[in-house]
Amino acid sequence: MKKVIKILGYLIGGLALIAVGFFAFVSLTWEKKFDAPYPTVSISSDSTVLARGQYLVYGPAHCATCHIDPNDYEAMSAGQLVPLAGGADLIIPPAHFRPRNLTPDKETGIGALTDEEVARVMRYGVGHDGRVIFPFMPFENMTEYDLNAIISFLRSQPPVNRKIEPTEYTFLGKAVIAAGLIKPIAPSSTPAKDMKQEASVVYGEYLANSVANCAGCHSPRDLKTGEFTGPKFSGGLAFEEVSGTFITPNLTPDPETGLLAKWTEASFIQRLKAGLVHEGTPMPWSSFAMMDEVDLKAIYMYLNSLPPTKNLVAQTVIRKETEE
Numbered sequence: 668m669k670k671v672i673k674i675l676g677y678l679i680g681g682l683a684l685i686a687v688g689f690f691a692f693v694s695l696t697w698e699k700k701f702d703a704p705y706p707t708v709s710i711s712s713d714s715t716v717l718a719r720g721q722y723l724v725y726g727p728a729h730c731a732t733c734h735i736d737p738n739d740y741e742a743m744s745a746g747q748l749v750p751l752a753g754g755a756d757l758i759i760p761p762a763h764f765r766p767r768n769l770t771p772d773k774e775t776g777i778g779a780l781t782d783e784e785v786a787r788v789m790r791y792g793v794g795h796d797g798r799v800i801f802p803f804m805p806f807e808n809m810t811e812y813d814l815n816a817i818i819s820f821l822r823s824q825p826p827v828n829r830k831i832e833p834t835e836y837t838f839l840g841k842a843v844i845a846a847g848l849i850k851p852i853a854p855s856s857t858p859a860k861d862m863k864q865e866a867s868v869v870y871g872e873y874l875a876n877s878v879a880n881c882a883g884c885h886s887p888r889d890l891k892t893g894e895f896t897g898p899k900f901s902g903g904l905a906f907e908e909v910s911g912t913f914i915t916p917n918l919t920p921d922p923e924t925g926l927l928a929k930w931t932e933a934s935f936i937q938r939l940k941a942g943l944v945h946e947g948t949p950m951p952w953s954s955f956a957m958m959d960e961v962d963l964k965a966i967y968m969y970l971n972s973l974p975p976t977k978n979l980v981a982q983t984v985i986r987k988e989t990e991e
């Protein structure tokens with residue numbers, strides 16, 4: 668009996684040591700600084716460039732969905748250029764994320780950041796302070812033209828003085844950083860200078876993967892690290908939101924389980940233009956509703972060119988039981 672207690676004692680002591688060690692490891696190592704090159708940026712005041720930047724920011728690249736005040740969503744959905752001054756709270760297990768004020772205000776916005784620092788966040792996922800940024804903004808393969816257009820547009824906006832508190836990580840968030848599970852991103856090859864905006868599979872692939880992040884939500888992933896764990900666009904990723912669980916449908920052309928197999932180009936365009944249907948969904952419908960027809964056609968063509976993947980997502984919206 669005594670022996671058993673002794674062994675148990677060692678075991679518990681050992682476990683406690685491991686726990687303390689892990690806690691110390693995380694506390695000491697999570698504040699890592701990362702290095703990444705600063706992309707070259709050329710700011711323009713050309714009206715075509717600024718119009719492209721505005722279109723991307725409020726439309727397909729949906730910076731606005733995350734970087735505006737949630738009280739302004741309705742105005743944004745109605746087409747107003749509400750300021751990108753921050754104010755949203757993304758509270759998920761790794762952290763309380765607070766998207767930054769992207770107006771050129773010197774004190775509280777990107778006025779304090781260089782163009783190259785902003786570009787580095789987009790291409791490499793490394794913040795101005797060297798922090799690794801969780802994968803909300805996978806713009807690493809954006810064309811040079813589009814990257815320049817976005818930063819040019821942001822710089823052209825009126826500054827709004829609004830202080831946004833820094834992101835606060837939970838222990839889980841710090842642990843995944845300390846363990847090296849969140850890595851900076853990088854372009855998969857030298858980013859294209861520009862791309863023809865036309866109804867083509869190539870342009871659709873670009874939009875769905877490198878601008879609108881359809882791939883990021885409509886694919887199986889590990890939500891703690893963002894790692895892809897199955898075929899892209901096959902759906903099934905579940906988001907726990909306040910009002911219920913939202914599960915992404917399979918966007919591949921699989922005849923039995925793929926959503927796109929049942930939709931015509933016209934119904935696809937009509938659905939995206941219609942915007943938000945299910946209140947509380949994480950999909951940035953209001954931004955995507957601003958996409959023009961050429962872009963939507965290109966995405967439809969690309970999705971239909973994907974290898975069909977069988978993955979049945981029976982229900983995409985599961986509401987919480989509300990207790991009265």
Ligand code: HEC
Pocket residue numbers: 724728729730731732733734757764765766767769777784785788789793794795796799800801803804806817833834
């Ligand atoms: C899905 C939500 C989301 C979208 C879309 C998004 N952002 Fe962000 N952004 C965030 C969050 C969250 C942070 C704060 C991250 C942090 O503090 O770790 C952030 C931070 C930033 C930062 C500051 C990083 C730093 O150095 O501290 C910049 C610059 C930025 N975003 C630019 C953009 C641009 C430009 C776009 C559109 C092309 C965009 N974001 C789209 C969520 C988003």
Ligand code: HEC
Pocket residue numbers: 875879880881882883884885906913914915916918926938945948949950951955966983984
């Ligand atoms: C931030 C996550 C997110 C992003 C980004 C996203 N989606 Fe979704 N999408 C969802 C979720 C969750 C649903 C299911 C709930 C709903 O219908 O709103 C959904 C539903 C859909 C539907 C089905 C709508 C219906 O009426 O049944 C289509 C089509 C769709 N997405 C296409 C796209 C396309 C195309 C893109 C890129 C341009 C995209 N999604 C980007 C999360 C996302």
